[in-house]
Amino acid sequence: MPIAGAFTSLITLKLELHYRYFHRRQRAPAPEPGVLCIQDLSNLVVSAKDTLSTFVVITHYARFRRGEIGELFPIHAGPFPNLTRLKFEFSLYGMRLEHPEGLTKFIGHCAPNLKCMALVSNGSRYGDMTDGLQTYTILLSGLKTLTVPSLRVLVMSLSRREITPLFAVLAAGFAPHLRKLTLIPPRNDSFRYGEFISLVESVIKGGSGDTLEELHTRIRVFSPAHLGLLYNHFPRLQSLHLDYWFLRTSPDDVAQHEIPEVIFTAFRKQVHPDWSKRKLDFKEMGFDPTFSGHPDRELRHLIVGGLDL
Numbered sequence: 497m498p499i500a501g502a503f504t505s506l507i508t509l510k511l512e513l514h515y516r517y518f519h520r521r522q523r524a525p526a527p528e529p530g531v532l533c534i535q536d537l538s539n540l541v542v543s544a545k546d547t548l549s550t551f552v553v554i555t556h557y558a559r560f561r562r563g564e565i566g567e568l569f570p571i572h573a574g575p576f577p578n579l580t581r582l583k584f585e586f587s588l589y590g591m592r593l594e595h596p597e598g599l600t601k602f603i604g605h606c607a608p609n610l611k612c613m614a615l616v617s618n619g620s621r622y623g624d625m626t627d628g629l630q631t632y633t634i635l636l637s638g639l640k641t642l643t644v645p646s647l648r649v650l651v652m653s654l655s656r657r658e659i660t661p662l663f664a665v666l667a668a669g670f671a672p673h674l675r676k677l678t679l680i681p682p683r684n685d686s687f688r689y690g691e692f693i694s695l696v697e698s699v700i701k702g703g704s705g706d707t708l709e710e711l712h713t714r715i716r717v718f719s720p721a722h723l724g725l726l727y728n729h730f731p732r733l734q735s736l737h738l739d740y741w742f743l744r745t746s747p748d749d750v751a752q753h754e755i756p757e758v759i760f761t762a763f764r765k766q767v768h769p770d771w772s773k774r775k776l777d778f779k780e781m782g783f784d785p786t787f788s789g790h791p792d793r794e795l796r797h798l799i800v801g802g803l804d805l
Contacts, residue, residue: 506544507578510552511537511568534567542573550581569602579607580646583614600638610644614651616680636661640668647671651678656685663698672703676710683781686714686739689747692722696729705729712737718778719747720766727768735775741782743791756787760798771799 503509541551553568584599603610636658650671654662659681677699681687687695692715699705708730715722718740726733745754745762776799778792 503540503544505547506540507547508550508552509541509544509548510550510554512554512556514556538567538570541568542570545573545576547578548576549578550583551576551579552581552583552585554585567598569598569606571598571601571605573606575608576606577609580609580611582607582610582612583616585614585616596635597638600635600642603639603644604642607644609646611646612649612651613644613647614649615653616651617653636665639665639670643669644671645673648674649676650674652680654679654681654685656681659687659691660694663694666695666704667698667701669702673707674699674704675707676712677704677708678712679714680712681714683714686716686741686781688716689719689721692747693725696725700729706732708733710735710737714739714781716740717742717744717747719744720763721747723763723767723771727771733774737777737779739779739781740792741780742784743780743787743795754786756791759786760795763795763798767799772801776800 541548582603603613647670652662662679679695692713695713699708709732711726711730711733715738718738722738726736743759744752745759746752776796778796780790780792784791
């Protein structure tokens with residue numbers, strides 16, 4: 497199948513890769529019909545460089561040799577002037593890509609107008625740790641050296657090991673004008689309050705404190721202190737989605753027994769009335785025996801309804 501030059505007007509490209517359906521290099525005799533090599537796909541990307549607006553790569557439990565993923569992001573082709581959306585979806589939770597230097601170089605050298613970037617997992621399992629530490633360190637080290645002023649939306653899956661390094665990336669100014677930030681750690685590794693504070697501080701230090709309008713993340717304990725922190729530091733925040741495990745009066749206190757009335761009273765007294773004007777979505781991730789029914793819905797109604805529950 498001839499590819500080079502065949503898609504010169506392509507606007508959206510979505511590649512789904514499975515190890516059964518591609519090879520690294522052309523082989524003789526030719527592989528079975530429907531099987532492509534990485535070079536074919538790279539040629540396709542290059543042929544669309546002047547028109548491509550959205551580029552999506554999805555891998556399905558495939559193990560790539562050194563350099564293969566990098567070859568999908570042809571840095572030798574020069575800038576992709578119309579590329580505004582880049583999504584890389586992979587099988588291992590977090591950012592454990594196999595040798596991700598090509599991806600970081602592509603972001604830095606070929607996507608000057610990138611507005612939306614997503615690095616997300618399509619599964620909850622962890623990969624083996626043989627190369628995990630090396631690969632996420634390489635990726636985050638690469639991102640830490642970049643600044644993408646055009647980036648407005650950043651979506652990332654995280655594993656526990658990647659939380660602190662990613663905060664360093666944000667603090668270094670990788671995306672100084674973010675409007676929407678989505679950080680999704682594994683359900684059982686949701687942000688503790690100290691990490692939540694570090695997240696807020698890293699966004700501010702990186703330059704997006706005055707531009708952030710939407711935030712979506714997961715926390716372990718949800719308390720009035722979380723909303724107070726966001727209200728004080730993100731003046732333009734208009735949309736908030738928080739997944740949480742426990743609803744409490746204090747951000748650090750999970751064990752203490754509290755009755756629902758006390759918790760809701762704390763929110764009523766401590767949360768600023770301006771939150772009633774914003775878009776809020778709270779989701780309880782587990783079963784908290786302190787409550788019956790749907791405390792997440794009750795809390796949202798309390799705040800959006802003017803704190804008069």
